[in-house]
Structure formats: C-alpha cells, structure tokens
Amino acid sequence: MTGRPLRIGNASGFYGDRFDAMREMLTGGELDVLTGDYLAELTMLILGRDRLKDPGAGYARTFLRQLEECLGLAHERGVRIVANAGGLNPAGLADAVRKLADRLGVPVRVAHVEGDDLRTRYPDSLAAHAYLGGFGIAACLREGADLVVTGRVTDAALVTGPAAAHFGWGPGDHDRLAGAVVAGHVLECGAQATGGNYAFFAEGDVRRPGFPLAELREDGSCVITKHPGTGGFVDVGTVTAQLLYETAGARYAGPDVTARLDTVRLTQDGPDRVRVEGVRGQAPPATLKVGVNRLGGFRGEVAFVLTGLDIEAKAALVREQMTEALARTPPAETRWDLVRTDRPDAPTEETASALLRLVVRDPDQETVGRALSGAAVELALASYPGFHVLAPPGKGSPYGVFDDVYVPHGAVDHMAVLQDGRRVPVPPAHDTAVPDDPPEPPLPRPLPPGPTRHAPLGLVAGARSGDKGGNANVGVWVRTDDAWRWLAHELTADRFRELIPESGPLKVTRHPLPNLRALNFVVEGILGEGVAAQHRFDPQAKALGEWLRSRHLDIPEILL
Incomplete structure (x- = not known):
C-alpha cells in the first residue's frame, strides 16, 4: 500500500x-x-x-x-x-x-x-x-x-x-x-x-x-x-x-x-x-466498562517452615493448634496451603523443607494482628520439631477488591x-451493538493415529496468561498446522481442568482462534476478588500458562 x-x-x-x-x-x-x-x-x-x-x-x-x-x-x-x-x-x-x-x-x-x-x-x-x-x-x-x-x-x-x-x-x-x-x-x-x-x-x-x-x-x-x-x-x-x-x-x-x-x-x-x-x-457495545477499586479489609500471612520427615503430620499438628487459637477471636476468612517444596534425602536444608502458608482476612486490622502475631508466635517452643517461620507475622495490611x-x-x-x-x-458512540457470539469455528482434521510420547505440553505449544479481575486468561498456541490439528482436538476445556486441578470446580470456557493456531481459555473466579486481594500464590495468573506447559500428556511423536 x-x-x-x-x-x-x-x-x-x-x-x-x-x-x-x-x-x-x-x-x-x-x-x-x-x-x-x-x-x-x-x-x-x-x-x-x-x-x-x-x-x-x-x-x-x-x-x-x-x-x-x-x-x-x-x-x-x-x-x-x-x-x-x-x-x-x-x-x-x-x-x-x-x-x-x-x-x-x-x-x-x-x-x-x-x-x-x-x-x-x-x-x-x-x-x-x-x-x-x-x-x-x-x-x-x-x-x-x-x-x-x-x-x-x-x-x-x-x-x-x-x-x-x-x-x-x-x-x-x-x-x-x-x-x-x-x-x-x-x-x-x-x-x-x-x-x-x-x-x-x-x-x-x-x-x-x-x-x-x-x-x-x-x-x-x-x-x-x-x-x-x-x-x-x-x-x-x-x-x-x-x-x-x-x-x-x-x-x-x-x-x-x-x-x-x-x-x-x-x-x-x-x-x-x-x-x-x-x-x-x-x-x-452500548456500555462502557467501569473498574471499581475498594478496600476489602486487612490481610495477614505467615509461612511455617516444615523440614525433613513427617511433613504431613507436622502440618496437621500446627494447623490444629492454630485453629484452636484462632477460635478465640476468629477472623472472617482463613486459608491454608501446604506447598511441598521438599525432596527426600535433600542436600540442603532449604530443599528438605516444605511451606505451610496461612492467610487470614478480616475487616478489622486488630483481629488480623491478634490472630497471627499472638497465636503463631506463642507456638514457637510448643509445636512441631524444627518450628520456625519465614518472617514474623505483622499486624495485617490493607487489601483491595476489584469489580x-x-x-x-x-x-x-x-x-x-x-x-x-x-x-x-467528545460525543458518545452513536452506533452500538451487542457483540455477537460467533459459532464455534470448524476444527481441522485430527492427526491420524500414531505413536505418542508422554511429555510436557510446552515442547510443542507456547502459552501466555494473565488476569482480568477475578478471572484468568490462558492463551495457548502452536506453530505448525500439524500441531494445530492435534491441539485443537486434544486440549479441550475438560482436559484443561485435568491439567490444572484448581480449575476443576470453576467455569472454564475455551475459545478457538484458528487463524492464530490458538486456543484461549477463561477460568472464572480463580483469582477471587482480583489481584489486590492476593487470593492465590500467583495472584495475577502470570505463570499459570507456564504451569500448563509443564504438564505431561500424550503427544504424537511426529510433533516432537
């Protein structure tokens, strides 16, 4: 041109x-x-x-x-x-x-x-x-x-x-x-x-x-x-x-x-x-999106370090102790996550250790502070062997909610x-329409049957993920027509839920984009009330796509 x-x-x-x-x-x-x-x-x-x-x-x-x-x-x-x-x-x-x-x-x-x-x-x-x-x-x-x-x-x-x-x-x-x-x-x-x-x-x-x-x-x-x-x-x-x-x-x-x-x-x-x-x-569309940010309350976190043997039993002990202590002034929300970063016969103390994360939220900052500072610190000499935490719990910090x-x-x-x-x-748009919901595009012919290898998805597919409020978006694409013929039939919404277990109970919508040899997945609610609420380990879902790429499934050998 x-x-x-x-x-x-x-x-x-x-x-x-x-x-x-x-x-x-x-x-x-x-x-x-x-x-x-x-x-x-x-x-x-x-x-x-x-x-x-x-x-x-x-x-x-x-x-x-x-x-x-x-x-x-x-x-x-x-x-x-x-x-x-x-x-x-x-x-x-x-x-x-x-x-x-x-x-x-x-x-x-x-x-x-x-x-x-x-x-x-x-x-x-x-x-x-x-x-x-x-x-x-x-x-x-x-x-x-x-x-x-x-x-x-x-x-x-x-x-x-x-x-x-x-x-x-x-x-x-x-x-x-x-x-x-x-x-x-x-x-x-x-x-x-x-x-x-x-x-x-x-x-x-x-x-x-x-x-x-x-x-x-x-x-x-x-x-x-x-x-x-x-x-x-x-x-x-x-x-x-x-x-x-x-x-x-x-x-x-x-x-x-x-x-x-x-x-x-x-x-x-x-x-x-x-x-x-x-x-x-x-x-x-006839409407404009409005982002509303408000203060959701206060949030506190403590990470208990569990080292060596009996990780599950140690986690159960401190969780039971903390649950009893928290019952005295219960916060509005309590969440536990056991992160198994440990390995057997580890060459360093750090690689022998797992993390048990406790997150509490409440509208009142003092309730958060009492819940963690008091209860967690009091267990220092009265809990599992090797008790320590990554950092002393604080009084609770404000968190936001996005709607x-x-x-x-x-x-x-x-x-x-x-x-x-x-x-x-600047006059408002005078020509508006409800975005049409396009029919599912035709999928390519599947690859013919052949030998497969159980291997990471990322050997043949790229991914990028991010956040939109409380939802996560995961885009997955491949770079050849044959890989697209396989991906379009293999990576269904149900298979996505299998590979990303925390999405299992959530609504997962798949959007094929054949021109880009790509699939876009929207996982509703996986980020809770948005990034400022710090709902999960990766609050903006930045690495969700890389986790998906690391999961193994049966991939045709001709693509590898």
Missing part, C-alpha cells in the same frame, strides 16, 4: 517499567508518536491510596521524571507523546508537565483527557473509572497538542486516538479502528511483544529486549517491529503471545470498536517484522481539555 505509515512506539507497559525506555525509543529510530501505558487494575488502587494522603497526587510520578530528561528531545524530533500516566488526576499531571516545560524552556502544548472518574457514583470506592476510547486523545491531537495525558482509557486507545487523528477516521470506520486496536493491544505491554515473558525465550537474546513499535497504515493494517540494534526479537510467535494476553473470545469489545480477533492474519515480513492485516471490526461494572456511554462526560483551557466534548 502506498503512503507513509504512522510510526507509533511504546515506552512503558506498566507503572515501574524500564525508566530509560523513553530515551531509548526517542533516540533509537524514527517515530511519529510515543505512547506509554502506566495503568492496571492494581495501579489504580495504589494511586487511590496515594491520593487519600495527598489530594494533589494520583498520577504516575515516574512519567514526569522521564520527561525531565526527554521532553526537549521529543520536541526536537517532532515526536508527540500520549500516555495514560494521569491516573486519577490527569489535570494535575497536565499542569505539572506545563510547569516542567516552562522550567526547561521547551515550547510544548499539553492537553489532557478527562471524564473517566466516576467515584461520585461509587462513594465507597478508592477509585472508580470508566474505560474511555481514543477519540478524546484524537481531539487533543487534532487541536495541536504535542503531549496528551489521560486517566483511565483502554490500553489500545493510546494507539486508536493518534491513528484516528492522523488518518481522519471517524467512529464508523470499524475495520480501520479494529486494526488499530489490535496494534495497540500488541504494543501496550512493551517488551512482551519483543521477546519478554515469551515461552520460547531461548530462541533470541532477551536479556534487554527493545520496546515495540507499529507502522500503522490508513487501512488499519500494520507491521509490528522495533528499532534497529535493540535487543529481543519480533516474530509471529511473540506477536501471537501478546495478542492472546488478557483477551478472551473472538470478539474483543472496547469503547471505540469491537475487534474481531478471529480475522487477524499474521505473517513474517522480514527480520523483526510481523505484518498484521485482515482485521475486521464491528460497532462497539467491573458497566454504564451507558452517555453516563460519562468524555472531554478533551486543551492547552488554552478550552474544553472539547
């Missing part, structure tokens, strides 16, 4: 990502727009607690420190910056950036997007924010902004906004917007698209992956790549992994458009270049606020 593409890069996948990435992206090659994603469900809770202490806080302060080094550089190179670092206070961040620009002597026009804050609707929340789309960002850029900060927009909006402004797209350009959503979803987590957290990481040098960029064209297609000479690698696998991350079925609904992930086509377009095309879009609810588009005052103070309303 003719015409120069819009080059959009990413310099942050979360609040705390590599500080030098902004400079690396600005100096490493040509860019038109540089984006940064600083927000996540847990981040909003953290920023909410910050703002309780200081009403002027609530935004990602590291973004300001990055700009101190890079604002002049971006201005010299003509690169516009778009970031959601505004968090709970985008107006405050915009003012801080203007003061910084004045101090540095850099003539930068700063705008911000607001309207996502719905805390007045949810007065018991620390943070309640609608996920806005990209047209507020687009309005800021069309009015000449050089730097745009937002609060809670969708991660992909950081790309759909600049693309809509640059190409002149409107809300009805569903296919083009869907292509930009896919590009934005690939970029949003930074180095996860360039070899970071990648199942087949040994295939490239991922000690310091570069950050990704998209060469986006007017028709919505793009090429995912990275700056020359940076670490990591970009191939169909790294892009597939990120496409599956924290998505579910074939319809990826957002405030701008519903992108049809079952239409995405990926092809290798040269070294470190993957072409993304064919994406179709549909009208967005997602939905409101009509018109329930928010989506607003672009410009450098000169003008406020430009």
